[in-house]
Amino acid sequence: MSDPVFWQTLRLTLEVGLVSTLILLLLGLPLGWVLAHKRFWGKRVLESVVLLPLTLPPTVLGFYLLLLLGQNGPLAQFLGVTWAFRFEGLVVGSVLFSLPFALNGYREAFRSLDLDLIQTARTLGAGSRRVWLEVILPITWPGILSGSILAFAHILGEFGVVLMVGGSLPGKTQMVSIYIYDQVQALQFGRAAEASGVLLVVSFALVYLVRTLEDAWRLRMPSSTR
């Protein structure tokens, strides 16, 4: 762990992961609820769009984002912001790329929720705020958390999108996975090995946590309420 750049890179990666995961939570929870319980025209199109990053090559997604966020992109023209090669660009790319992972978790959590519970809560005098805070979230939080953790872990290891949108400016937009690639290119195998080891441990810990939460969640859904 001798290279100070690595620590900058790891810190940036964790920051991007954290901010993106929070945004995913705000964006994904309502979207997950709508996809789980509402029927509307064009639902399948919406589902396909949000699942698209699963099959789309990351470089393709990154390329389009570069066009959108770059100096001559529509965002620059109309809003005057250029997010390419910046922290914000990394976050936008990460959010879009990990949306399917977070959303799947949220949607499954909401889908397995017995709607009788919500209806009954309403007949017991609870408005929608109370229903969310005292019924939906307390019952579904393990599923929501596991979706968020999966998305976070996915962001940590992302390569193609962040390379396209962020470039690889050390200390500014270089993420850990790109750092590793750069070290290998420079034949610095020792540094690459150290960084890879750290990612391996973190990834394993996160996936283990998700599995634990899934088990806890199953206990929360006793057969008697179905």
Next chain:
Amino acid sequence: MEIAYALEHPVKLELSLQVRGFTVLLGESGVGKTSLLKAIAGLIPARGQPFAGLRAEARPVGYLPQHFALFPHLRAWQNVAFPLAHLPLQARRQKALAYLELMGMAELAERYPRQMSGGQQQRVALARALAREPQILLLDEPTSALDVATREEVFAGVLERLRSLQIPTLAATHDQWLAQRADWVAVLTKAGLAQQGSSEEVFTRPASLEVARLVGFRNLLEATVLAVDGVWVQVQTPLGILKAPYRNGISVGQRVMLGVRPEEVFTQEGPENRIRGQVRNLRVQGLRLRGELGVGSVGLAFFLPRYKQAQLELAEGQWLEVALEPRFLHLIPGSGTI
């Protein structure tokens, strides 16, 4: 209490019915019983009285879905305290415990729903519904999630408590056992409300063929009225000429349906309505025996308690003569097609 509701979706339904004491809304699945309860609770869009225009959270109803919908993450007392959110914490707990006590569940206050039996969950859910201080209780299939073996015992206790609280209750069910214990029965069919009346009236004098089937008249035979004397009617049936009670609107020559309950096939040893047939399709069904008495091309279904079978030493193929008690037969105007 008078209930008049009209809804379009998921079923088209428009009806008005009385709720008197413990009222059963009897009907097969798919006729809209659950939808009607939800409409009254304000959970699906509908027009009607009472509670018109109020949102679900503002309606004074106690709604119990089929599986009771206890909140799995809350203890029994916390479930009951849910509708008491306007009170300070200490008062919430005390009041919740009082409602649990009312349903005889105080000792389970600290348990989670998954640690309770179906019957216990139901009582806790009722305590929670009562804590809302509802003007009416709406129960969806209240006996269906209970153990069949102990269902009657378990729910009879609940019924007794609800009666002593004198809270109007509307229970949707297809359970004849429950309907027989109701103060008032409203029968719902695809066409709408088919009949309402006391449980005795609906079970002994169903207004239509569909209601007759629903309340357990398994034998429905086409018949023609031969003679009417104001109290009794003679009808020609595939079983021969039988005597049945007169009911309004029946006249000589009319085609009618004759209903005979399978429990009432071996009712008396009297001289009237004697029928001779061959026993077939004997089957033990729990503690009772079911079978058919073959008379010509007609099979007359019957249920017998076990001791009766032992007395009669029934066996398939045996010829047997039974008498149908005239008072227990029931005539329904109209022919066999609904």
